[in-house]
Amino acid sequence: MKAIVIITGSEFVQGRKQDKNGLFIAKNLFxxxxxxxxxxxxxxxxxxxxxxxxxALDRSDLVFISGGLGPTSDDITRQAVAxxxxxxxxxxxxxxxxLKTEYKKAGVEITQERKSMxxxxxxxxxxxxxxxxxxxxxxxxxxxxxxxxxxxxxxxxMEPMFYNALxxxxxxxxxxxxxxxxxxxxxxxxxxxLLEDVKNISYNxxxxxxxxxxWEDNEKEFLQVKQKVKERLGSMIYAEDNTEMxxxxxxxxxxxxxxxxxxxxxxxxxxVSRLVNVPGSSxxxxxGLVSYSNEAKINILKVKKEDIEKYGAVSETxxxxxxENVRGIFGSDIAVSDTGIAGPTGETPDKPLGLHYIGxxxxxxxxxxxxxxxxxxxxxxxxxxxxxxxxxRLYLTDKERSFNNG
Amino acid sequence: MKAIVIITGSEFVQGRKQDKNGLFIAKNLFxxxxxxxxxxxxxxxxxxxxxxxxxALDRSDLVFISGGLGPTSDDITRQAVAxxxxxxxxxxxxxxxxLKTEYKKAGVEITQERKSMxxxxxxxxxxxxxxxxxxxxxxxxxxxxxxxxxxxxxxxxMEPMFYNALxxxxxxxxxxxxxxxxxxxxxxxxxxxLLEDVKNISYNxxxxxxxxxxWEDNEKEFLQVKQKVKERLGSMIYAEDNTEMxxxxxxxxxxxxxxxxxxxxxxxxxxVSRLVNVPGSSxxxxxGLVSYSNEAKINILKVKKEDIEKYGAVSETxxxxxxENVRGIFGSDIAVSDTGIAGPTGETPDKPLGLHYIGxxxxxxxxxxxxxxxxxxxxxxxxxxxxxxxxxRLYLTDKERSFNNG
Numbered sequence: 001m002k003a004i005v006i007i008t009g010s011e012f013v014q015g016r017k018q019d020k021n022g023l024f025i026a027k028n029l030f031x032x033x034x035x036x037x038x039x040x041x042x043x044x045x046x047x048x049x050x051x052x053x054x055x056a057l058d059r060s061d062l063v064f065i066s067g068g069l070g071p072t073s074d075d076i077t078r079q080a081v082a083x084x085x086x087x088x089x090x091x092x093x094x095x096x097x098x099l100k101t102e103y104k105k106a107g108v109e110i111t112q113e114r115k116s117m118x119x120x121x122x123x124x125x126x127x128x129x130x131x132x133x134x135x136x137x138x139x140x141x142x143x144x145x146x147x148x149x150x151x152x153x154x155x156x157x158m159e160p161m162f163y164n165a166l167x168x169x170x171x172x173x174x175x176x177x178x179x180x181x182x183x184x185x186x187x188x189x190x191x192x193x194l195l196e197d198v199k200n201i202s203y204n205x206x207x208x209x210x211x212x213x214x215w216e217d218n219e220k221e222f223l224q225v226k227q228k229v230k231e232r233l234g235s236m237i238y239a240e241d242n243t244e245m246x247x248x249x250x251x252x253x254x255x256x257x258x259x260x261x262x263x264x265x266x267x268x269x270x271x272v273s274r275l276v277n278v279p280g281s282s283x284x285x286x287x288g289l290v291s292y293s294n295e296a297k298i299n300i301l302k303v304k305k306e307d308i309e310k311y312g313a314v315s316e317t318x319x320x321x322x323x324e325n326v327r328g329i330f331g332s333d334i335a336v337s338d339t340g341i342a343g344p345t346g347e348t349p350d351k352p353l354g355l356h357y358i359g360x361x362x363x364x365x366x367x368x369x370x371x372x373x374x375x376x377x378x379x380x381x382x383x384x385x386x387x388x389x390x391x392x393r394l395y396l397t398d399k400e401r402s403f404n405n406g
Numbered sequence: 407m408k409a410i411v412i413i414t415g416s417e418f419v420q421g422r423k424q425d426k427n428g429l430f431i432a433k434n435l436f437x438x439x440x441x442x443x444x445x446x447x448x449x450x451x452x453x454x455x456x457x458x459x460x461x462a463l464d465r466s467d468l469v470f471i472s473g474g475l476g477p478t479s480d481d482i483t484r485q486a487v488a489x490x491x492x493x494x495x496x497x498x499x500x501x502x503x504x505l506k507t508e509y510k511k512a513g514v515e516i517t518q519e520r521k522s523m524x525x526x527x528x529x530x531x532x533x534x535x536x537x538x539x540x541x542x543x544x545x546x547x548x549x550x551x552x553x554x555x556x557x558x559x560x561x562x563x564m565e566p567m568f569y570n571a572l573x574x575x576x577x578x579x580x581x582x583x584x585x586x587x588x589x590x591x592x593x594x595x596x597x598x599x600l601l602e603d604v605k606n607i608s609y610n611x612x613x614x615x616x617x618x619x620x621w622e623d624n625e626k627e628f629l630q631v632k633q634k635v636k637e638r639l640g641s642m643i644y645a646e647d648n649t650e651m652x653x654x655x656x657x658x659x660x661x662x663x664x665x666x667x668x669x670x671x672x673x674x675x676x677x678v679s680r681l682v683n684v685p686g687s688s689x690x691x692x693x694g695l696v697s698y699s700n701e702a703k704i705n706i707l708k709v710k711k712e713d714i715e716k717y718g719a720v721s722e723t724x725x726x727x728x729x730e731n732v733r734g735i736f737g738s739d740i741a742v743s744d745t746g747i748a749g750p751t752g753e754t755p756d757k758p759l760g761l762h763y764i765g766x767x768x769x770x771x772x773x774x775x776x777x778x779x780x781x782x783x784x785x786x787x788x789x790x791x792x793x794x795x796x797x798x799r800l801y802l803t804d805k806e807r808s809f810n811n812g
Contacts, residue, residue, distance in 0.1 A: 013442040015433020016608055016619055020424065022447070027421020036419040037454050041428070041445040048443050055461060202422050213422050262675075262696075268682025269675030272696045276674025279750050279783055281698070287706070288696035290668075290678045296693040296736055330702055344685050377685055 003029050004038045004056035006049070008067040008077060009153060013043045021066045021158055032166065033175030033217070034062065044074040046083070053084035053148070061146050062169070064162075067153030069134040071113040077150050078119050085141065085148070087122040091115070095126055095135045102133065127164055132157045138165055176215055177222035181229065182239040184209035184390050194232055198225060207375060207383035208245065209238070238393060245389045246274040252396040253284040258333040260392065262288035263301055263326035265313065266340035266356060270385040286330040291322070301325050312348075314339050316357050316368045323359030324366055334362045334395065336388040340371075342380045356384050360391045367391075409435050410444040410462035414455055414473040414483060415559060418447045427472045427564055438572065439581030439623070440468065450480040452489070459490035459554070467552050468575070470568075473559030475540040477519040483556050484525050491547065491554070493528040497521070501532055501541045508539065533570055538563045544571055582621055583628035587635065588645040590615035590796050600638055604631060613781065613789035614651065615644070644799060651795045652680040658802040659690040664739040666798065668694035669707055669732035671719065672746035672762060676791040692736040697728070707731050718754075720745050722763050722774045729765030730772055740768045740801065742794040746777075748786045762790050766797045773797075 005025045011017040022039040029036050037060055042049045049068070056063040068077030082089045096118035103110040117134040120126055127136035132152060140147045149165045151158045166172055186194070188205060195201060195212075204211040214229060216222035230237065238248050253260060262272045272288030275281055289301055294313055297303040303321045311317045323337035340356030347353045358369045369391070373383045411431045417423040428445040435442050443466055448455045455474070462469040474483030488495045502524035509516040523540040526532055533542035538558060545554045555571045557564045572578055592600070594611060601607060601618075610617040620635060622628035636643065644654050659666060668678045678694030681687055695707055700719055703709040709727045717723045729743035746762030753759045764775045775797070779789045 011608060012429075013432050013445055014436040015429050015431075015442075017610065018424070018426070018429050023418075023421050023424050025421075026419050030420040036421075037449055037451070038458065039419055039447040043443055045443070051465070052444070059457070202417055204423060264675075267679070268687075268691070269670075269677075269679035269694055269696065270682075271675075272698075273673070273675035273679045276676075276696070276698060277784060277787075281674075282752075285674070285698045287698045287702040288675055288694075289706075290675065290682070290694035290696070292678075292682060292688055292691045292693045293736075299737075300693070300695075300735060329706060330699075331705075346688075378683060381683075 001033070001062065002035045002037050002060040003062040003064060004040060004060045005029075005036060006052050006056060006063065006065045007039065007041045007153075008044055008049055008065065008080075009041070010043045010045075010074070012041045021153065021155060024155070024159065025064050025066065025162060028162070028166070029062075029064075029171075030215075031174045031176045031178055032171045034171065044068060044076060046076045046080055049076060049080040050083045053080055057084065057141075057144075057146060057148070063146070063148045064151065064165075065148065066151045066158055069117065069136065069150060069152045071111075071117050071134070073113075075116075075134075078116070078121065081139065081148055081150060082121045085121065085139065087139075089119045090122050092118050092120050092126050092135060095128075099133060125168070127151070127161045127168075129157050130160050136161045136165070138168060176217065177219055179214045179222075179226050179229075180239075180241060181212040181214070181233060181237050182209060182243070182245075183212055183233055183236045184238055184245070184386060185236045186210070186233075195229060198229060200225075201229075207373075207379040208386045235394065235397065238390065244274075244277075245386055245393065247278050249389050249392045249396070250275065250278040250281055250284065252393060254280070256396055258396070259284050259286050259330075261286045261326050261330035261332040261335045262388075263322040263335065263337040263359075264288060264290050265292060265297070265322070265338060266342045267338050267381050267385045267388070268292060270381050271336060271338070271388050274385055274389065286332045289326055289329065297322065301329070312351065314341055314351055314355060314357065316370070319357035319359040319368045320366055323361045323368075327361055327363060334360070334392065336360050336391060338384050338388055340380075340384060342377045342384075344377060354380055356380075356387075358384060358388050358391065360388075360395065362395065407440050407468065408443050408466040409440045409468040409470060410446060410466045411435075411442060412455070412458050412462060412469065412471045413445065413447045413559075414450055414471065414486075415447070416449045416451075416480065419449045427559065427561060430561070430565065431470050431472065431568060434568070434572070435468075435470075435577075436621075437580045437582045437584055438577045440577065450474060450482055452482045452486055455482060455486040456489045459486055463490065463547075463550075463552060463554070469552070469554045470557065470571075471554065472557045472564055475523065475542065475556060475558045477517075477523050477540070479519075481522075481540075484522070484527065487545065487554055487556060488527045491527065491545065493545075495525045496528050498524050498526050498532050498541060501534075505539060531574070533557070533567045533574075535563055536566050542567045542571070544574060582623065583625055585620045585628075585632050585635075586645075586647055587618040587620070587639060587643050588615060588649070588651075589618055589639055589642045590644055590651070590792060591642045592616070592639075601635060604635060606631075607635075613779070613785040614792045641800065641803065644796065650680075650683075651792055651799065653684050655795050655798045655802070656681065656684040656687055656690065658799060660686070662802055664802070665690050665692050665736075667692045667732050667736035667738040667741045668794075669728040669741065669743040669765075670694060670696050671698060671703070671728070671744060672748045673744050673787050673791045673794070674698060676787050677742060677744070677794050680791055680795065692738045695732050695735070703728065707735070718757065720747055720757055720761060720763065722776070725763035725765040725774045726772055729767045729774075733767055733769060740766070740798065742766050742797060744790050744794055746786075746790060748783045748790075750783060760786055762786075762793075764790065764794050764797065766794075766801065768801065 120137040124137040124139035327335035337359035526543040530543040530545035697703040733741035743765035
């Protein structure tokens with residue numbers, strides 16, 4: 001079964017806004033075994049939209065349209081569908097009376113424009129909008145066994161209505177077997193080598209690591225591939241869904257009943273800020289010290305002045321003192337620290353851009369890791385924060401081997 | 407002049423990756439007065455892509471294609487263009503010999519697939535790739551006065567080649583007059599009321615404020631509208647281009663030679679992390695203290711225990727002590743603080759979700775602002791960090807009136 005997704009909105013084709021509904025709809029259709037053969041973004045112009053709908057109907061079995069169902073003059077999806085398939089628009093009486101009641105309650109006049117939100121092409125079934133006032137619709141074209149689905153553009157309205165439409169189209173169940181593995185601590189080349197025999201796989205690289213996406217049509221094959229990939233990647237996998245590293249770490253800290261504090265220089269508060277991102281983090285995050293200046297390192301974190309002078313602020317010694325002292329100051333169970341050169345300036349002959357020392361301590365043992373990461377300032381900081389959070393994760397999951405390898 | 411932008415990549419239609427090149431190309435074309443009547447995302451399948459190219463040529467003057475120029479079997483853009491317009495593919499001899507030299511140097515065999523990166527449709531002009539190995543091309547169809555431009559999908563390769571293509575097409579200069587105003591400190595309703603007489607305007611709301619986008623075809627009219635909007639918004643405008651609040655604040659701190667420190671509870675390091683985002687921030691960011699627990703507030707920030715007990719951690723008194731004490735600890739010129747309930751839990755009968763106190767001090771005077779912001783945890787934290795940074799901005803630009811209004 002083939003589908004084309006049409007997004008309508010002049011703000012998208014004029015480059016003012018990034019559409020995200022296309023990706024959402026496409027992903028869900030793909031997972032249900034539907035072959036998406038296009039995402040088309042149309043301006044809010046009747047001629048263009050009508051033509052795209054005709055094109056899509058010619059070449060696919062399902063046409064999903066998002067946007068253009070509101071009450072203003074640039075909301076033209078209903079008319080475009082009616083034009084494309086050659087039927088009239090009629091009022092859906094129930095939805096119209098619901099609209100009338102609502103507007104009356106709100107003390108707002110129901111104009112022709114507002115009434116139009118209850119219009120659907122003749123023969124279509126409505127999709128009720130659980131949040132907003134515009135209804136959507138499904139129009140099945142019996143003669144050609146095709147269907148058009150019209151949905152609003154606002155994601156909070158569109159998403160439940162889309163799932164409802166899938167249900168009505170008999171596409172509720174996922175038919176494609178898919179798996180996401182989020183991985184940290186392996187280089188692109190090593191990964192390609194490690195998984196070169198895996199066929200249906202895609203990679204998404206970022207400073208936070210690699211998102212590996214697997215898919216198969218056949219369940220048995222899928223389970224085998226999944227198992228193989230999982231075994232090979234081992235503890236480098238930090239999540240098997242869209243979970244972020246800070247959520248994984250937060251869950252582990254909560255389970256073990258441990259608290260954490262950070263001493264940050266290069267990352268400038270990014271590590272603690274990411275930890276605090278997670279709801280409920282007040283249970284285990286005691287706080288953090290951002291010692292961006294040497295004075296702050298010396299006066300507040302009590303790093304020895306002579307060591308900063310001797311080894312430099314970006315050094316193993318300083319990272320070690322930072323992490324041990326911040327743990328003492330906050331009285332936490334574990335702590336992480338970093339000091340480094342995020343760039344674009346600050347390098348010296350023996351300290352290249354991207355050089356970082358990342359410290360970890362549990363009070364019994366302190367380890368300091370040296371990492372060099374090349375990239376933009378923010379990519380470097382994101383990578384180092386991910387590295388530090390990953391140290392906590394590996395410690396808490398007792399993966400001593402990987403912990404030693406960083 | 408009309409254009410359609412085609413993006414090719416199965417990863418996009420299968421919902422595995424968000425395309426961003428479409429937005430980039432569309433925005434640039436819009437600014438040059440080109441009417442973009444569609445962004446089409448095609449799978450890497452010869453039949454689909456060829457059909458989209460034919461459709462686009464039928465309905466527009468310019469067709470831009472991004473992606474599918476690499477050496478693998480799913481790189482089909484060259485062939486699809488050749489099929490769509492009915493010409494043969496030929497080698498561009500110069501680019502081919504450049505490729506041969508490069509592969510020889512790298513000790514890599516030049517296969518047929520790799521050679522194909524030097525192929526262009528007969529009669530096309532190449533677009534040299536300053537970064538990668540695949541060349542792009544422009545094919546002008548003289549008989550119908552239309553042109554097809556093929557560009558790689560990797561943004562760092564695509565962008566310079568796209569500008570080069572615009573140049574060759576005589577579209578270098580911007581013809582649309584556009585202006586971005588980034589605004590903080592006004593509610594959606596007030597803004598709509600304030601600017602209801604402005605026609606070509608769009609708003610993009612986020613916790614960081616509102617991005618207002620203006621556009622006009624006529625320069626004189628544009629300058630008038632721009633002036634009007636600027637006057638009405640006054641010091642609520644924090645940037646007139648894509649600059650972030652932390653960059654604006656950083657520039658001002660550098661100019662005035664002042665230093666800053668933060669004491670953060672609810673934002674958990676987000677304020678200092680954003681300040682540190684900016685290259686060169688080590689000149690003015692001394693550091694920050696994230697006192698997420700009450701103990702950290704008491705022991706490290708020296709907030710009075712009895713005041714936390716009496717007023718609660720989320721209170722004007724605590725915000726005041728936090729900001730004054732952190733300024734003392736770091737020895738900075740100015741400081742900001744926050745304490746609040748980011749949610750989703752933590753509310754009490756007299757302290758609703760979203761309640762925050764934000765402190766600012768310059769050592770002479772301390773001000774504490776009360777703000778309630780509703781939204782997801784991260785939206786709340788982003789808003790509060792923006793609010794705090796905006797306080798610094800208003801102080802440094804001496805906008806006393808607005809400063810008092812928050």
